[in-house]
Structure formats: structure tokens, C-alpha cells
Amino acid sequence: MAFQKGVALVLIIEEDIKTLLNDNRRKLIGAQVSMEDTTSDTVTIANSCFISSTVAREIIGKKEKDVIKAREKINEKGKNKRVNLKTDLVVNQFKEVDVISSKNVIGFIPGDEKPDEYIVVSAHYDHLGKKGDDIYNGADDNGSGTSSVLTLANAFSQADKDRVHFKRNIVFLLVTGEEKGLLGSEFYTHHPIIPLENTVADVNIDMVGRVDDKYQHNPNYIYVIGSDRISQKLHDMNEADNQKYSQLVLDYTYNDEADPNRYYYRSDHYNFAKNGIPSVFFFNGTHADYHRPTDTVDKINFEKMEKVDRHIFHLIWSLAMMDGNLK
Ligand SMILES: [Zn+2]
Incomplete structure (x- = not known):
């Protein structure tokens, strides 16, 4: 859905990012292997990035109260409530692709x-x-x-x-x-x-x-x-x-x-x-x-x-x- 709506990047706030990383190291930062002739280049999901609550707090800055209030509203009414944040955040994501060959x-x-x-x-x-x-x-x-x-x-x-x-x-x-x-x-x-x-x-x-x-x-x-x-x-x-x-x-x-x-x-x-x-x-x-x-x-x-x-x-x-x- 995020991709369809043109979202550039989803930041996922993770309270305990250390545990998340330790438990899912390979899945999150390890290499994924797929077969070349079945891998398509068409992207269907939005980019995402896990951040700690410390980083989140820095991004949110003075608007912390507004964000908390909006979150409560969302939970209560089940409707979207947006808070616009101004930030200088820059994220660079690179996909590294290696071609490995193997034989049957x-x-x-x-x-x-x-x-x-x-x-x-x-x-x-x-x-x-x-x-x-x-x-x-x-x-x-x-x-x-x-x-x-x-x-x-x-x-x-x-x-x-x-x-x-x-x-x-x-x-x-x-x-x-x-x-x-x-x-x-x-x-x-x-x-x-x-x-x-x-x-x-x-x-x-x-x-x-x-x-x-x-x-x-x-x-x-x-x-x-x-x-x-x-x-x-x-x-x-x-x-x-x-x-x-x-x-x-x-x-x-x-x-x-x-x-x-x-x-x-x-x-x-x-x-x-x-x-x-x-x-x-x-x-x-x-x-x-x-x-x-x-x-x-x-x-x-x-x-x-x-x-x-x-x-x-x-x-x-x-x-x-x-x-x-x-x-
Ligand atoms: Zn086996």
C-alpha cells in the first residue's frame, strides 16, 4: 500500500533495536539468494528502514506531544491522523548484487x-x-x-x-x-x-x-x-x-x-x-x-x-x- 501511494521510505521505530538485530541478523542485513532467471527487477514494496526510538525522538523533535496525541486518536477512532515533521534526515540505501554461479x-x-x-x-x-x-x-x-x-x-x-x-x-x-x-x-x-x-x-x-x-x-x-x-x-x-x-x-x-x-x-x-x-x-x-x-x-x-x-x-x-x- 505504501508503495502504491508513492511512499519513498518507511521508517519503522523499534524500541529494542539491538534484540531485533541480534535475533534477525541474517534476515535483516545478510545476503538474500535468489535465482537470476526468476528474479524480476520490478519493485513492489516501499523501501523501509528500522530506527531506534532515540533516532525517532530526534526526528520528531518538539512535536513529540503532537505525535503521541495523533497516535491516541488513531487508536481510538481507527482513522488516519497525520503530523507533518520537518527534518534534515538523509538516508542512503544501496542494493549490492553479486552474481554467483553453481552447477547441477x-x-x-x-x-x-x-x-x-x-x-x-x-x-x-x-x-x-x-x-x-x-x-x-x-x-x-x-x-x-x-x-x-x-x-x-x-x-x-x-x-x-x-x-x-x-x-x-x-x-x-x-x-x-x-x-x-x-x-x-x-x-x-x-x-x-x-x-x-x-x-x-x-x-x-x-x-x-x-x-x-x-x-x-x-x-x-x-x-x-x-x-x-x-x-x-x-x-x-x-x-x-x-x-x-x-x-x-x-x-x-x-x-x-x-x-x-x-x-x-x-x-x-x-x-x-x-x-x-x-x-x-x-x-x-x-x-x-x-x-x-x-x-x-x-x-x-x-x-x-x-x-x-x-x-x-x-x-x-x-x-x-x-x-x-x-x-
Ligand atoms: Zn537437505
């Missing part, structure tokens, strides 16, 4: 019976980087998913060498920028190397190397998210492979649309699902080291991770070999 990594195993159809296996390989001296290792998030995709690629390429004929192509996709808002997968779905209409399914792996509180006593589980949202057949295939081969506890807690964590919208499969592509997301749930420098490799439960990866292997195999379509 892709490879595929060719199929022969349905050469136009592709199964995508995805994981994000980025994490939070470094803050000060703290290194965010991201062993579970998402070293586990990244190495799972590489291991699966290795296994399927071995099968290919052993002259297994896959009906469909199997694509291995490692994406960047997930932690900044699913940017790598968003870019991929905006600029797909394989037409999205030929992309049969996305199997996404994000955090599969740890055990959460709920499963402390049974690591043989995995949360399954999204499998039934677009294709019941995908869901059924995942269940059938689990019964036949893996016998993991497939937990659908986070697939509930009412779940407040909204994980369905928070990893890279979502950019595929958004485009109508049946997608499934494998996830071990969070833990005390989630998004902390302490997410280190010594805490990875490799035995559990192997079981999950073997299960995902079977699902990808089934998808690559299935008769008919998912939808």
Missing part, C-alpha cells in the same frame, strides 16, 4: 525399450557452507543423499555393463542450491535437459544416514513422502518392493497434508511434483545435529543407510522396468 550435475544410464522415458534419481549436494569458523559438514544433509545417488549410479552402471536391458533411461541428478530454496531443482525444471513430459518419476533422497528420536530403537525405517500424491501406482510399487525385498518400516507421518513441517514442499522432488511428475521423497527425519556444524560423518549409521539405499535401488529398478505408465 547429471548423468544417465540409457534404456532401450522406451528410449523417450526417463526415471530421475535426485539429491541435493549443497549445504550451509561456513559461518565464521564453523564448518557445516552436512554429512546427513545431504552427504548421505549425494553418496546414495553416486552409489546407485555405480550399481546401475554395473548392471548396464553386465548387459541388463533397462526399458527406460535412468537419470542421476545432483542439484545445487537446495538450502537456499530448492534453487538447483527449480532451475533444472525451468531448463530441463530431458523434456518434463518424458520424465516419468522423480525419486529424491535427502537425509538417509541417521535415526531420529522416534526410531531410536529401530533404525530400519524411512519416512516416505509424496509417493501417493500424483500416482497411486508409484506408492503401491514402493510398498510392494518393500514387502518383497527390504522390510523397512515405511512411515507416512510426514506425508500427511496436515503435517505442520510441510516436508513435502521442502526438498527437490517438489519441483518435479509441481510439474505433475510422480515423485517420492525418502527422509530419515530430523535430529539434534540438523543444520548444525555437528552433522558429521562419524554419526552416520551406514548400516541403516545401506538398507535404505538397497530399497531405493529396487524401486528404481521396478520403475525402469515397469509395464505401462505411472499415471
Whole structure:
């Protein structure tokens, strides 16, 4: 509204500006990352600036009483009441833009019976980087998913060498920028190397190397998210492979649309699902080291991770070999 009315700058008076700054440092003065091809230059909000009550008092000067009175009136009647102030305030705001580039990594195993159809296996390989001296290792998030995709690629390429004929192509996709808002997968779905209409399914792996509180006593589980949202057949295939081969506890807690964590919208499969592509997301749930420098490799439960990866292997195999379509 302020922008529409031509307001040049909104000064927001903050009683406790120190606390505000400490609690929101990154949001207020940190860099924001967005994808170049989706960032538009059109401004839709007025510029704003937080000021302390001390600065506000200096700007208001002798008119403090008038301002207080006007504020009371506004609160009473719910109507605007303006006080004009003369001030020498000068504000300079500069927007600094850096262009950073990053890469998605892709490879595929060719199929022969349905050469136009592709199964995508995805994981994000980025994490939070470094803050000060703290290194965010991201062993579970998402070293586990990244190495799972590489291991699966290795296994399927071995099968290919052993002259297994896959009906469909199997694509291995490692994406960047997930932690900044699913940017790598968003870019991929905006600029797909394989037409999205030929992309049969996305199997996404994000955090599969740890055990959460709920499963402390049974690591043989995995949360399954999204499998039934677009294709019941995908869901059924995942269940059938689990019964036949893996016998993991497939937990659908986070697939509930009412779940407040909204994980369905928070990893890279979502950019595929958004485009109508049946997608499934494998996830071990969070833990005390989630998004902390302490997410280190010594805490990875490799035995559990192997079981999950073997299960995902079977699902990808089934998808690559299935008769008919998912939808
Ligand atoms: Zn992640």
C-alpha cells in the first residue's frame, strides 16, 4: 500500500533495536539468494528502514506531544491522523548484487525399450557452507543423499555393463542450491535437459544416514513422502518392493497434508511434483545435529543407510522396468 501511494521510505521505530538485530541478523542485513532467471527487477514494496526510538525522538523533535496525541486518536477512532515533521534526515540505501554461479550435475544410464522415458534419481549436494569458523559438514544433509545417488549410479552402471536391458533411461541428478530454496531443482525444471513430459518419476533422497528420536530403537525405517500424491501406482510399487525385498518400516507421518513441517514442499522432488511428475521423497527425519556444524560423518549409521539405499535401488529398478505408465 505504501508503495502504491508513492511512499519513498518507511521508517519503522523499534524500541529494542539491538534484540531485533541480534535475533534477525541474517534476515535483516545478510545476503538474500535468489535465482537470476526468476528474479524480476520490478519493485513492489516501499523501501523501509528500522530506527531506534532515540533516532525517532530526534526526528520528531518538539512535536513529540503532537505525535503521541495523533497516535491516541488513531487508536481510538481507527482513522488516519497525520503530523507533518520537518527534518534534515538523509538516508542512503544501496542494493549490492553479486552474481554467483553453481552447477547441477547429471548423468544417465540409457534404456532401450522406451528410449523417450526417463526415471530421475535426485539429491541435493549443497549445504550451509561456513559461518565464521564453523564448518557445516552436512554429512546427513545431504552427504548421505549425494553418496546414495553416486552409489546407485555405480550399481546401475554395473548392471548396464553386465548387459541388463533397462526399458527406460535412468537419470542421476545432483542439484545445487537446495538450502537456499530448492534453487538447483527449480532451475533444472525451468531448463530441463530431458523434456518434463518424458520424465516419468522423480525419486529424491535427502537425509538417509541417521535415526531420529522416534526410531531410536529401530533404525530400519524411512519416512516416505509424496509417493501417493500424483500416482497411486508409484506408492503401491514402493510398498510392494518393500514387502518383497527390504522390510523397512515405511512411515507416512510426514506425508500427511496436515503435517505442520510441510516436508513435502521442502526438498527437490517438489519441483518435479509441481510439474505433475510422480515423485517420492525418502527422509530419515530430523535430529539434534540438523543444520548444525555437528552433522558429521562419524554419526552416520551406514548400516541403516545401506538398507535404505538397497530399497531405493529396487524401486528404481521396478520403475525402469515397469509395464505401462505411472499415471
Ligand atoms: Zn537437505
